[in-house]
Amino acid sequence: MRHMLILGGGTAGTIMANKLANALDERDWRITVVDGKEEHYYQPGFLFVPFDIYRMRDLVRPRRQYLPGRIRFILSSIDQIDPEKKKVVLANGEALRYDCLIVATGADIHPEQTEGLMDDEWGVSKFDFYTPRGAERLGRFLKTWQGGKLVLSIAEMPIKCPVAPLEFLFLADAYFTERGMRGKVDIHLVTPLSGAFTKPTSSRVLGEFLERKGISVTSDFGLARVDNEQKKLVAWDETEVNYDLLVSIPTNMGDPAIARSGIGNELNFVPTNRKTLAAEGIEDVFVIGDATNLPASKAGSVAHFESEILFENIMEHIEGRPPRAEFDGHANCFIESGFGKGMLIDFNYETEPLPGAFPLPGVGPFKLLGESAINHYGKLMFRWVYWNLLLRGVELPIANEMLMAGKQVV
Amino acid sequence: MQTAILGGKTLTLDADGNLADRNDWNEEVAREIAALEGIPELTPQHWAVLNFMRSVFDKEGDSPSIRRLTKESGVDTKTLYQLFPKGPAKKAARIAGLPKPKGCI
Secondary structure, three states: OEEEEEEOOOHHHHHHHHHHHHHOOOOOEEEEEEEOOOEEEOHHHHHHHHHOOOOHHHHEEEHHHHOOOOOEEEEOOEEEEEOOOOEEEEOOOOEEEOOEEEEOOOEEEOHHHOEOOOOOOEOOOEEOOOOHHHHHHHHHHHHHOOOEEEEEEEOOOOOEOOOHHHHHHHHHHHHHHHOOOHHHEEEEEEOOOOOOOOOHHHHHHHHHHHHHOOOEEEOOOOEEEEEOOOOEEEEOOOOEEEOOEEEEEOOEEEOHHHHHHOOOOOOOOEOEOOOOOEEOOOOOEEEOHHHEOOOOOEOHHHHHHHHHHHHHHHHHHHOOOOOOOOOOOOEEEEEEEEOOEEEEEEEOOOOOOOOEEEEEOOOEEEEEOOOEHHHHHHHHHHHHHHHHHHOOOOOOOOOOOOOOOOEOOO | OOEEEEOOEEEEEOOOOOEOOHHHOOHHHHHHHHHHOOOOOOOHHHHHHHHHHHHHHHHHOOOOOHHHHHHHOOOOHHHHHHHOOOOHHHHHHHHOOOOOOOOOO
16 A cells, blocks of 8 residues: 655645545555644635635635545644655654655745844734734724824745735725725835836836825835834845834745755745656655745645646656656736726746736636736635635636737737 | 847846846956946955855756855845845846846745
8 A cells, every 4th residue: 555645735735635536546545634734724815804805714614624535634733754764754743654745835924034023013013914813913903093104014035925915005005095094094015026026017017006006115125124113124235114004924934844854945945846846856755836946926826737737747656657747837816906806917937927818818808917807706706716626626727837828928 | 139238248138137148157247247236346255145156056047045145155144235235136146147036936
């Protein structure tokens, strides 16, 4: 009996578990999923919680409910991976040997990595919205806030869902406008990037959007520390930005077990072959989702596209053949832009987000890199798609490889 | 396709404005790019960082992040920002004749 071990039961791990449970013969393979938490959160929903659009309790389900019956689920965090002995030691002391290992341990925020960020007023005038607790606390704070300078600060790249900071700003603009207090709130983005986003065309388009909504930007800001007494962000070159309300996107890092195992980079992400998704230099180990060091977005859509590739490659691998399928870095992200509208971007390793129509060239119904109401409904509908189709490994009517058809080269 | 006259030759640049072909790079070209980036002189400390970046790129096909520079090049973050103001990883990659680091996605 061979053993398929999946570390992490989030988006990537759950999709892989479902695909492999259907494909691997029960007489030959047992499958185990390990995760330190009982709850599976729909993370794209966190963004909406501070603005009272979603409630946190509507975004959470039991992890086991999305894993097929044949799968053994172990509730434990991971102590260490030992690729030499092909075993994983869990925090609960149990040691699991594997024939094939999938690392899907994700990424988490680490506010403690920035000097002063968590001291004093964390949860009082400084918040995150990447954790259930952070998003809820920020929501409670906003209900009674009288206005002032709201600063959204990105500590360091890469981050999960690189469009989330922009969506937060757009939604904040709409939220304060609808409450009749937009005039009392100064909304400001502080980013280590040279513009609003990572790639040139979308950075320009999204930058114009920010401007139109009266949201100002400080770019190339390498955050060194937070001065709590004077309520200001200080950069490594000593430039400063003051705030009344700080919404922070702290440094994102991979699971601490990756560091303990000595298989990660400086942010505990696992060096991964960008095409095959095999862990670089480690036999019988594959990596998927936010846990990789790939130059692709850390997002559920990427995990989904990767899962199709990884599934094929694992099926080849266990038959003793070399991997054949190649990941192209495909990402597809809805961007909520406020007032019932949204945008959509579709891109990969080589092609930056471009304007156009999606998924049917010239038709849509979704509009790429432009605003429309239907994009917004697409985003809201996606929560249903996530729980009912995506996690279950069902094929979606979206091509796995990014297509140029329908995109305008600018 | 953008070009720039560097080291007495017309060289092709990529979409980010970095050298398209790293074979076009030499120390003179580096000094000229640095001057355009507002760094009048490349000190031994600059060169330590640039050489570290080039060696990482040779091995791994991508330039290191600021965090990795701090951890492994022996130069702390504050000094990196003094040497290469406004984004050490991006700026040092450009001067070292390398593409913009892919890590900042």
